[in-house]
Amino acid sequence: MKRLLFKLAGQDGEQPEAGAGDNNAQDNQPAAENPEATADDMRRRRMERFQQMEAESQAQGLKQLEQMSKSPSPPLTSPKSTSPPLASSKLAAAATPSSSTTSVKPTTTTTTTTTSTSKPAATTTPSSSSTTTSTVSANAHKIRECEVPMTESDYYILEKILYIYLKPTSENKAVFLKSLATELKSELAASGEKCFKLTPDVLDRFMVERLSTAANYPAVEYLIATYNRLKNESKKKVKQFVQDQAFSNQLVELIVRYLGIILTIPDMFQNSSTPAYGTGPVQLLPYLTGEFTEELSYEFLQSFIDLYQEDKKDIFQPIFSYMSTKMTTITLLGDFLSYFKAFSSLIQFKSLSDIFIGSQYWNPPGNNGAQMETATLLGAYFSPSATSNDRAVLNQYFPSASQLSQHNIREAFVSIHSVLKNYDQGLYQLVRSLLRSSPEAKEAFLVWICSAIDKNAGRTKMNVNAAEVASDGFALNLVAVMILLCEAFVDVSFSKVSMVDTNFLLNSKRHDLSSYTRLSATSEEVEEWQKSKQLEPSPNVNFITECFFVTLRCIHIALNPSFSKIKNISRALRENDNLKRNLNETRSSWQNTPQARLHEANLEMVKKREDLYKGLLLSLEAQLFEQQFIQKTAFFLIFTTKWLLKVINPNDQKLPLPLPPNIQFVALPEFCIEDVVDFFANVSAMFPHYLENLPLEVLVNFFITVLSAPENVKNPYLKAKIVEILSEFIPRDNHPSNNYFASLFECSDLVKENLVPSIMRFYVDIEFTGAHNQFYEKFNYRYQAAHILKYRQIVFDACQQQCQHATLFVAKGGRAIHETRDSRQNLGDDELLPLAIGRTEMHGTQGARTGKMTDIYLFLAVDERFVQSVVRDGRSFKVSMFATADKIMRRERLKNDDEMDKFSKLIERFEQAAREEEQEEEDLGEIPDQYLDPILSTLMRDPVTLPSSKTIVDRQTIVRHLLSDQTDPFNRSKLTEDMLIPNTELKAEIDAWIKSKKQK
Incomplete structure (x- = not known):
């Protein structure tokens, strides 16, 4: 046992070296945040702690053996606390104890272990009131007759959850622990018990033996898969599985603790590495990205974070660093969504988002614009684009760009735009997860993106060193994400405009505008206004204001420089085309000269440059003009x-x-x-x-x-x-x-x-x-x-021309209305009504026809004279007809709300004009005969003289007559509208008479 304690303490051999496959190696991960905590110091502290507890551990172990030999094995829900294995100097303090317990397993000829932990008693010693009642079938308590007799429920946990067998098996991924089976058989015989109980201590021995045995898949995958099987079986409530929540929690804690040991002490067990990710915490990444079948669930991560509170920074910071480094190598055509998924899975935990934004690589102060993209943790996620420096999109979609047809270019644009939509949406969800994780993360993001904007302000200059500023794709991706974030308040009604605090842009530490030209004020004037607090922002600035101004500044460093770059590339392409055309046109003059080889080389270089320029142009247009x-x-x-x-x-x-x-x-x-x-x-x-x-x-x-x-x-x-x-x-x-x-x-x-x-x-x-x-x-x-x-x-x-034809239109429309109304009235006849009802194929066009008529009225109603003409057409004008049309269109939603409001206002204008017309007739009283139209006996508003009969009539009256018969009604001679002679003198006389009447 002491030998194993020394192994846990780190003094059983030499310190493992960081190799190429070790993700803890310094060349693969950024430097630790606390470099003074060396491996030797950690081992020394672990050894001191074990030396203090060794005597007590041995005494308690002997006492435990005596109790086991005198009394039956403890039940499955034994309140005895389990002491998990020690991962590091910090792992021992993962939970603050109220009392510390230690348990020792018997020393055997094979691997044994002593584990110590400090955790609240509630996690391992549940009260009787909180213990879930075991619900098992009769077979669950049945003892399996074999060399190591246990209940079927215990064997179910071993074989179906832990994939551990005490006899040879052919099950895939299962392991036969022969030596441990022999030990258990001997211990059972010595204790005199008939059945071996699967207590937490025994589970710990099984877990140590299983992890110490070489298997056909990595230890990290085994532990994650075991956890998933445990949760799945618990949800299914399999009869053979004892539904004891306390025991299940102890098993979960055991799995989580050993996972932490494997991630922090790679040489502790066999198969503690994976071929693609080596050793260390980065082994968790494929289970977050979905690369492997097994997946890290939210509950598992929550349990892991809760158990390793003090060690979570050392565990998860390398994962964040690795993902950011990996994102710098992923193109727009790569599997970026899996890393977005992994990031979102982690960043939803506030404690992990604090680690992410607290890293020294979050927003280093010495970075330039280009390094904000490549050397910050978040910047790498904004890097993939169609215009990236690796030219992956150009090489994939625009090889020999000058020879591509328009059809091929359109197809390439469709494909690129489809990928861009997925990328923008995934990146938006990633940033949204970060913002929602905590207020500190939201503030850190605003600081980071404003820093990226400030350090890329040179992108707007005419001459800028491309090595010192971020790429076009990075800047455009910033805009795309911020635009999506702004959708929450940028609505059609613009109702949130009032929530934007203008003074925050003009007078805040967030946005330094000292180097920018103002619209119409000098720098001195602005400083004076700021000192006099005329530009004082509100003390509590809302996120709408923050998001709005950040988006506006992102657009400034992204869109306009991209437009300028398109113009510059197009200009260079035209110049290159001119050079190519000149070389081809003069080919006959140099083809047979000694300089022919030089000219051919120049021509070939010009063609390659044409492909490059055209490819760069198409890539940028594909990114920008989605x-x-x-x-x-x-x-x-x-x-x-x-x-x-x-x-x-x-x-x-x-x-x-x-x-x-x-x-x-x-x-x-x-x-x-x-x-x-x-x-x-x-x-x-x-x-x-x-x-x-x-x-x-x-x-x-x-x-x-x-x-x-x-x-x-x-x-x-x-x-x-x-x-x-x-x-x-x-x-x-x-x-x-x-x-x-x-x-x-x-x-x-x-x-x-x-x-x-x-x-x-x-x-x-x-x-x-x-x-x-x-x-x-x-x-x-x-x-x-x-x-x-x-x-x-x-x-x-x-x-003007439309107004001349307005009367003609009204007359023609009025006649059509009369005919339609007469036809509708006649539909009541017994013979016509069934025919009209049966013509259902015409019903679908009525709505469209009504909508078109409405459009015509709205278009012509811009001129007030049209309104007057409609009202004066007494044969067809009825306000009720327009009101009915308005009611039908609103019911059938034939027009949008704005158009319906315009039509309603037009009806009101018709009503007002009709009232004014009636009032005017009353005011005028008896009309002199010389002012009356000879056909309708109404007041002439626009008198005209007929060329043949010399009769004076109202233009509206004669035009209506000409619609059906283009002859003079007084002598039947030919007459058209353009032959009418305006009688200006009589019109002036009538207008003067009307004016005099109104004045009275």
């Missing part, structure tokens, strides 16, 4: 413009805004607007269809607000970019997005009232950009402004 990513980012930036609108115009004043401007807005850094305009300028030019179904009205309203108040933004190029975006929103010929983009300009009162004045002011102000090339730049900007004004004129002309 539709879901672009749309989510666009929606976040629209939320940003809503916040900016709240800051620039907090009281919702009418444009142009009064001076002086809001100090919160002018103190903001330029990137708050620059990132928005650059993003939409690039996306609207390349992928305008990505922006459909997004609330761009908010974006356009903000742009108009900025243009109408140029004092709020000093930089003329920001305003020029805004004009460029508005120019891109102008509808194009035969483009599917025309209707949507047209509505941005034609359905907003703010745009209609302020667009032209704002554009004209910009047209003048761009003369003074202050740049050396302003003479040339202003022509491009003015062209875009002129493009907007030209579209405005086109819309105006179209409205």
Whole structure:
């Protein structure tokens, strides 16, 4: 026994050396957090502790043997505490004791062990009230007649749970412990008992013997599998298995303690290593990633962490370090999800998240931007991308990129985007697990990501050393994860905008903006406002504010530099194409010259460079222009413009805004607007269809607000970019997005009232950009402004033409309504009603037809004259008809809420116009005969002269007549609408008469 105690204390041989397969080796893991605690010190402390307890242990062991020889074996639920084996100097103090117990097993010719522990008595000595009643079948108490007789329930635990046999067996992964079976047989004969009891002490002997025996699979896997079998059998409540919760807990504790010993003292037992992961704590990793069949459950991890409270840092920190190191080698095409799963399984425990964020490799202060990606524990998880330096995606999907067809490129993009979605979602879940683990982890993450942003601020510069900043993929992955985190508060109604504390960005230690250019304020002004506490943030900043500004800054270091890189690669590709074309065109002049070999080599190099440039370009575009990513980012930036609108115009004043401007807005850094305009300028030019179904009205309203108040933004190029975006929103010929983009300009009162004045002011102000090339730049900007004004004129002309045809449309529509109403009234006839009911194939089109009619009314109702024309058509206009249509569309959900609200407001306008029309008729009283229409005897609003009969009639009346008969009703001569002669003199006379009547 003393020999084994010395072995546990570490003095039975030389210190094991860290080899290539040892995961505790210094070259495989980062340095320990407490390097002064050497292996010699640990062994010395263990030996001192064992020397103090050796005499007491031997005495108690002898006393125990005497009791066993005089009394029957203790029952299965014996309250005797089990002393687990010692793992390290810290393992002995895994639980703080109220009293310490020690047990000694008899010394035998084979391996024996003495184990000591300090733990609360409740864990090993359950009270009678807490002990679960044993529920076994009759066979469970039956004694198996063999060399080592035990109950069937005990043998069930040995053979089905522990995979231990006391006789030869052919069971896979089971072990026959021949020497221990012989020992037990001798001990049973000496004690005079008929049956051997499977007590916790005996289980400990079985476990030691099993782990000391070479088996066909590693000891770590055996212990994890044993735990899983134990839990599965407990859930199934197998009859042969004794359902004693206390005994089960003791067995679990035994398994967990020996697992800790194997992980911390690799040379303790045989098969304490795995071929792929060597020795040490990293052996747990394949059971976390799902690489092996057996899996570490939440309950197992919880039990392990609870038992090894003081040792968990030494056990789990190497696992975190190993996973981060491994992630730096995994590409976007690799098995990154398994490591995400393993990380999430561990980080959900607060104690482990504290270890993770407390590591010296969490956020080292001396790291540059590139090292934030490669040399921090969390940065490695953001590293895989389509643009990584290993070019795995480029080599896989874009080999010989210059020769790929568009079809092959599209297929490659689909595959890459599918992988990116899985990666982004997995990374989001990983970060979310970290944030939810504890408030300390949330704060540590914010500090880490802000540090990554600050140290990669150089990415926005024109010339930057690529070795000192993180990759494009790392920065874009930061954006993707933060955008997903922001989805919790970025909603369609923008209800959470008011929760964003602007002053937190302007005056907090989290965000250092001292080197950033402000929108329209100097650094001195900002410092003065900060000192006077005009920019004082709230004391308790919410996570929405934190998350919002971090996301905004991530976009600044990621998207705009990526857009610039695409432009630079495209420019280099064009230059390379020109060189290639020049070499091919001049081939005849150098083909037969001594320099032919040199030119051929140059041509070959140009072709390889073309493949490289095209592959790099396609890889970056595949990473950046994934539709879901672009749309989510666009929606976040629209939320940003809503916040900016709240800051620039907090009281919702009418444009142009009064001076002086809001100090919160002018103190903001330029990137708050620059990132928005650059993003939409690039996306609207390349992928305008990505922006459909997004609330761009908010974006356009903000742009108009900025243009109408140029004092709020000093930089003329920001305003020029805004004009460029508005120019891109102008509808194009035969483009599917025309209707949507047209509505941005034609359905907003703010745009209609302020667009032209704002554009004209910009047209003048761009003369003074202050740049050396302003003479040339202003022509491009003015062209875009002129493009907007030209579209405005086109819309105006179209409205004029549409108004001329409005009366014609109303007359034709009124006639159709009359015919439809007459037909409906006649459906009551006995012969027609069955026929109408039987035509069920027509029923499905009524909703669509009603929706189209509604769209037409809403489109034409922009002009008030259309509303007046509808009301004055007495034959077909009834407010009740429109109300019925509104009721049907709401019931059938034919339109969305916004469109239904617009239609309801149109009905109100019809009602108001009808009331005004009736009131006007009463006010006018008797109408002079010369002002009456000769056909309908109504007041002529727009008198026209018929060319042949020279009769004066109302335009609306004669146009309605021409719908059915294009002849003069007075002499039957040919007559068309364009032949009508406006009678302006009579119209002026009628208008004057109406005005005089109203004044009375």
